[in-house]
Amino acid sequence: MISASLDYLRDGDDAVVTVLIGGVLLLASPLVVPSILVLGYVSRVLRRTADGDDAPPVFEEWGDLLVEGAKAFAVTLVYSLLPLLVFAVAAVFGVGAAVIGSGGGDGGLLGGLIGGALALLLALAALAVSLVGLxxxxxxxxAVADSGRVGDGFAVGTLWTVVTKRAYATGWLTAAVVVLAGALAIGVLSVVPVLGTIAGLFVQFYALVAAAAVIGWTWADVRPVAAEPTDTEPAERPAV
Structure with a gap:
């Protein structure tokens, strides 16, 4: 699957143009909107590959692309903020423990130890939440790319049935390997000042799309199956 993901974008008709546009958007990502457009493209990759279409999308219909990216951005933001909030609480407890401990005396020392222990536990909890989020x-x-509904990205029960499957774990690990390989390539390129860093953005886009293709193929195997609609019409009575 790794080999297929690396060939995914390269086999497209407009591979060079797509990579160039994606890299430029990442270069301008501090402006936020370009990064949302990249997320929109990733969403299209997820949807297409999940539906069995292995032809890479092109950058077009920019308004729709921005909407799709905004949905993906909202989901990513929420899953990123949760561990940050826990870390913030841990930091508050850590500062409080330092203040109490500096007060001196047995009471201050005990309070500092308790506060420090709570801060450590919260920091570990934040790390766990961060890993779960990833x-x-x-x-x-x-899920959001598939249905177009942001709420599906937070349907805990439905997502649980997906992420607990071995096929999803395998797909996730494969995508992670692709991303890490891209990161290593970026690290090598960054040795060259400026130009290497810029080139790394294009590699980053390529790796991101390859990883999205892996997740899309995986989603095709693990996506929840919608329940068949039931016939609510009353059965006709036989004529007497």
């Missing part, structure tokens, strides 16, 4: 986010993005 694992669930691709499934959430695939």
């Amino acid at each position: 694992y669930v986010t691709p499934a959430a993005l695939a």
Whole structure:
């Protein structure tokens, strides 16, 4: 699957143009809107590959692309903020423990120890939440790309049935390997000042799309199956 994901974008008709546009958008990502457009493209990759269409999308219909990206951005933001909030609470407890401990005396020392222990526990909890977020986010993005509804990215029960499947874990690990390989390539390129860093953005886009293709193919195997609609019409009575 790794080999297929690396060939995914290269086999497209407009591969060079797509990579150039994606890299330029990442270069301008501090302006926020370009990064949202990249997320919109990733959403299209997720939807297409999940539906069995392996032809890479092109950058077009920019208004719709921005809307799709905004939905993906909202999902990514929420899953990123949760661990940050826990870390913030841990920092508050840590500062409080330092203040109490500096007060001196047995009471201050005990209070500082308790506060420090709570801060450590919260920091560990934040780390756990962060790891869970990294694992669930691709499934959430695939769900939103599939249905077009932001709420599906937070349907805990439905997502749970997906992320607990072995096929999803395998797909996630494969996508992670692709991203890490891209990161290593970027690290090598960054040795060259400026130009290497800029070239790394194009590699980053390529790796991001390849990883999205892996998640899309995985989503095709693990996506929840919609229940068949039931016939609510009353049965006709036989004529007497």
